[in-house]
Amino acid sequence: MPAAIITGASKGFGRALAHALADRGWDLVVDARGAEALKQADFGPNVTIIPGDVTDPEHRADLVDALPKLDLLVNNASALGPSPQPALADYPLDEFARVYEANVLAPLALIQRALSKLDSGIIVNVSSDAAVEAYEGWGGYGSSKAALDRISAVLAVEHPSLHVYAFDPGDMRTDMHQAAFPGQDISDRPEPETVVPALLKLIDERPPSGRYTR
Template sequence: MPVAIITGASRGLGLALATGLAEAGWRLVVDARDAAALEAAVAWIGDARAVPGDVTDAGHRTALVAAADELGGADLLVNNAGILGPSPQPRLGEYPLDVLRSVYEVNVVAPLGLVQLALPGLRERGGAIVNVTSDAAVEGYEGWGGYGSAKAAVEQASNVLAAEEPAVRVWWVDPGDLRTRMHQEAFPDEDISDRPLPETVVPAFTRLVTTRPPSGRIRLAEITASA
């Protein structure tokens, strides 16, 4: 049974992906900052080991990889945990720099730190890394400068990592607009009920990790369309 680490798995996309992989026979190590919410999520997911904590904590990242090693070692790392930043999102001209540093710490630095710890095992097992990104990384949406530029950094880091680590698949994955709490925070005064639920992209994600295409930027909607 393959093993996956999925961060930010207590709700939204992370919970949906974890549930889908568990149903497909994966063993999971999952995390979230809210321990109670994570335990509730694990009860829903099924075969998953909960490691509550903050991905910006180096000790927590070590614990995630250690938990996966106890199950035989991670074959897949999904860096899904992230933060939006202020809501409503400020324009770059007024963006508080201390908050911007936090957005980068969670969305860019912490995922790379987890990658660095997991890489030796992923190389040995020919594993894969999924860094969850967004169209805000490549489009100039007004008000999305903080989150979008952080995701752009994730994309370029993933691009370079793919060139440096030929033994590991590296995918930076755009799941599309989904009906999640983070997406609602991005549009606090709007009704986002027209957006699809996170569960709708699980078949495309499962197909991705099963067919293992070459490293690169992946739009899950395109996998769904071609399935």
């Protein structure tokens, strides 16, 4: 039975993906900072819930140690930063550092911890169109995702036996997307469940490592 770690699985895309893989019979370890939201997600018997923050080294160790083997690691947990999104000239540097800690350093640290169990497995780093497009106000989150994209690309070169994907799910109707556009109606964005099949296709077909969009 294949096994995976999915971070940020209490809501949005992470929760939708966890449900999809659980329905396929995968053994999963999932996390999020909100313990109650994880419990309410009701993933099923093959899913181990470990609440915590991916920026915590002990929590990352707990995630990896919970599985004897690992076929898939999905770095989905992310920090948006201040809402509304500030211009770079006004961006609080302590907040900027926290965004990078969650979106760049924590995924890399989790990858480093999990590599010995991944063998020829799959790493998915959830990206954003803000990583490649210069949107006003997205200098913090966007540049952190650009850094994560570059980490993905270099990791694929350094570990050719792995399949490493930077996956851009596009705009979705999530709490994070709503926080990025406070007061705006985002009901026209697709639900995360409609995006999951694009990632499942990557997992099933294992095309060459690279950056993919839904």
